[in-house]
Amino acid sequence: MKLVTAIIKPYKLDEVKDALKGAGLAGLTIDEVRGFGRQGGHTETYRGAEYAVDFLPKVRIEIVVADPDVDRIVDVIVAAARTGKIGDGKVWVTDIAKLVRIRTGELDADAV
Amino acid sequence: MDSGNTAWMLIATALVLFMTPGLAFFYGGMVRAKNVLGMLMQNFFAMGLLAVIWAVLAFSLAFGDFGNGGLIGNLDFVGLRDVATGLGPAAMKLSIPFVLFCAYQMTFAIITPALITGATADRLKFSAYAVFIGVWVVVVYAPVAHWVFAGGWLAKLGALDFAGGAVVHINAGAAALALILVLGKRLGWPRDAMHPHSLPLTMLGTGILWFGWFGFNAGSALAADGVAAMAAMNTFLAASAGMLGWVAVEKLKDGKPTTLGAASGAVAGLVAITPCAGFVGGLSPIAIGTIAGVVCFLAIQLKYRLGYDDALDVVGVHLVGGLAGALLLGFFADSAVNAAVVDPGVFLGGGFTLLGYQAVASISVLAFSLVVSLALAKAIDMAIGLRVSKEDEMNGLDLSQHAENAYAFDDLGSMGRIG
Numbered sequence: 001m002k003l004v005t006a007i008i009k010p011y012k013l014d015e016v017k018d019a020l021k022g023a024g025l026a027g028l029t030i031d032e033v034r035g036f037g038r039q040g041g042h043t044e045t046y047r048g049a050e051y052a053v054d055f056l057p058k059v060r061i062e063i064v065v066a067d068p069d070v071d072r073i074v075d076v077i078v079a080a081a082r083t084g085k086i087g088d089g090k091v092w093v094t095d096i097a098k099l100v101r102i103r104t105g106e107l108d109a110d111a112v
Numbered sequence: 113m114d115s116g117n118t119a120w121m122l123i124a125t126a127l128v129l130f131m132t133p134g135l136a137f138f139y140g141g142m143v144r145a146k147n148v149l150g151m152l153m154q155n156f157f158a159m160g161l162l163a164v165i166w167a168v169l170a171f172s173l174a175f176g177d178f179g180n181g182g183l184i185g186n187l188d189f190v191g192l193r194d195v196a197t198g199l200g201p202a203a204m205k206l207s208i209p210f211v212l213f214c215a216y217q218m219t220f221a222i223i224t225p226a227l228i229t230g231a232t233a234d235r236l237k238f239s240a241y242a243v244f245i246g247v248w249v250v251v252v253y254a255p256v257a258h259w260v261f262a263g264g265w266l267a268k269l270g271a272l273d274f275a276g277g278a279v280v281h282i283n284a285g286a287a288a289l290a291l292i293l294v295l296g297k298r299l300g301w302p303r304d305a306m307h308p309h310s311l312p313l314t315m316l317g318t319g320i321l322w323f324g325w326f327g328f329n330a331g332s333a334l335a336a337d338g339v340a341a342m343a344a345m346n347t348f349l350a351a352s353a354g355m356l357g358w359v360a361v362e363k364l365k366d367g368k369p370t371t372l373g374a375a376s377g378a379v380a381g382l383v384a385i386t387p388c389a390g391f392v393g394g395l396s397p398i399a400i401g402t403i404a405g406v407v408c409f410l411a412i413q414l415k416y417r418l419g420y421d422d423a424l425d426v427v428g429v430h431l432v433g434g435l436a437g438a439l440l441l442g443f444f445a446d447s448a449v450n451a452a453v454v455d456p457g458v459f460l461g462g463g464f465t466l467l468g469y470q471a472v473a474s475i476s477v478l479a480f481s482l483v484v485s486l487a488l489a490k491a492i493d494m495a496i497g498l499r500v501s502k503e504d505e506m507n508g509l510d511l512s513q514h515a516e517n518a519y520a521f522d523d524l525g526s527m528g529r530i531g
Contacts, residue, residue, distance in 0.1 A: 011506040011507075014300070014304055042507075042511060042515075043515060043530070044511070044515050044516055044517055045515040045516070046516070049529055050529070050530050051528060051529055051530065052528050052530050053517075054528075
């Protein structure tokens with residue numbers, strides 16, 4: 001099994017969630033995070049003083065996926081999160097050494 | 113000049129002005145966190161822009177040529193000419209300085225367009241908003257105020273409106289409906305949840321509105337007298353009963369009494385008692401408030417049926433609550449409370465005469481405001497665009513319209529000064 005991690009634009013979260021539900025996914029975890037990338041930041045103005053805000057709000061999605069589903073799930077996320085503009089984010093996949101479902105004690109593939 | 117009346121009206125003017133920040137927080141708590149400054153700014157900006165337009169032009173159009181039985185005032189008081197001294201035209205029978213009357217009415221001209229901001233929340237471009245309310249207060253508010261408050265055709269007809277059920281609430285509600293029909297729905301509505309980001313702010317705003325409303329309704333007596341006292345008591349009871357009515361039906365329908373329901377019910381009661389405040393007595397305000405609480409609760413469901421995005425229920429509460437109050441006055445108006453009631457209401461043995469006048473006044477104001485506001489919204493949309501871009505709407509009005517952030521809870525990350 002693999003851990004799929006995606007960093008996306010916050011307002012794309014609902015579309016990504018709906019797309020993943022449509023693809024049969026049972027659950028996911030999200031975080032509000034901030035990041036700095038090629039998109040750059042925005043400016044805010046307070047009493048005439050202008051400030052550059054470099055770290056922009058993003059949403060991090062984490063999903064544990066069974067091996068045969070990995071490519072399909074990644075494709076679903078990419079399709080739903082894409083606007084074509086700088087700042088759409090990234091998706092990456094990492095190996096999981098061990099997985100336990102807390103309620104039942106099931107292990108690895110059974111716990112996905 | 114009566115110093116007691118003047119003292120009360122100075123206070124009442126300040127009370128009504130305080131309602132606009134109250135409204136800002138009432139609405140501001142209900143929008144998402146990324147739009148709260150946009151909402152506060154629209155309401156506060158009305159206090160800046162509309163006060164100036166009122167003094168320069170709109171007051172004269174509303175209150176010039178008092179008692180002409182017509183459609184609009186004149187230019188006698190443009191730029192506050194002849195307003196600074198004296199008690200104003202004899203026909204107005206004022207016992208307070210004319211300039212104080214002008215200031216008091218100014219606070220009404222500010223909050224009425226500001227009421228619209230709840231309907232257009234989260235997507236109206238700030239520049240388009242400023243143009244809309246600036247023109248609207250001249251071409252819609254001033255004439256309608258003249259019809260009702262300045263001896264215009266509806267006053268002459270015999271329609272009653274103590275503090276602005278038609279002038280303020282029906283008028284603003286109809287304009288809100290027109291604006292959202294041109295503006296369209298918020299992105300994602302009604303599919304996505306758009307929860308209030310801070311109900312405590314909304315409750316605070318409700319308290320300020322309720323407090324300020326004593327100036328709005330009791331102040332509309334233009335004197336510190338028995339009618340003002342009656343209006344104050346009626347205002348209190350209608351708000352209380354409105355809260356009870358709303359919370360009771362929401363408990364029956366949805367299972368839980370909510371803070372937002374209590375706040376909304378109180379405001380519905382306040383809206384409905386506005387036209388009635390100095391014209392009814394006894395337990396009538398309790399009946400009027402309760403009916404308004406129940407009717408407005410049902411009315412806010414309409415937007416889902418009919419598919420218009422009245423974001424914070426301005427149509428459901430102000431248009432419907434204003435109509436309810438204006439028409440209920442036709443049932444409850446009591447000449448023993450106020451000698452200005454020539455034809456008592458249906459329940460006071462006066463027959464259906466007053467109810468007929470109330471219906472004419474309500475429908476006329478609704479239709480006029482709706483049609484002119486639609487034309488104005490369409491014209492602004494074609495000229496500069498009413499709506500923010502999709503990207504700006506997603507990022508929120510605070511950042512896109514005002515380059516500010518409402519809640520800076522931490523200083524994580526860099527924020528370097530560049531200019």
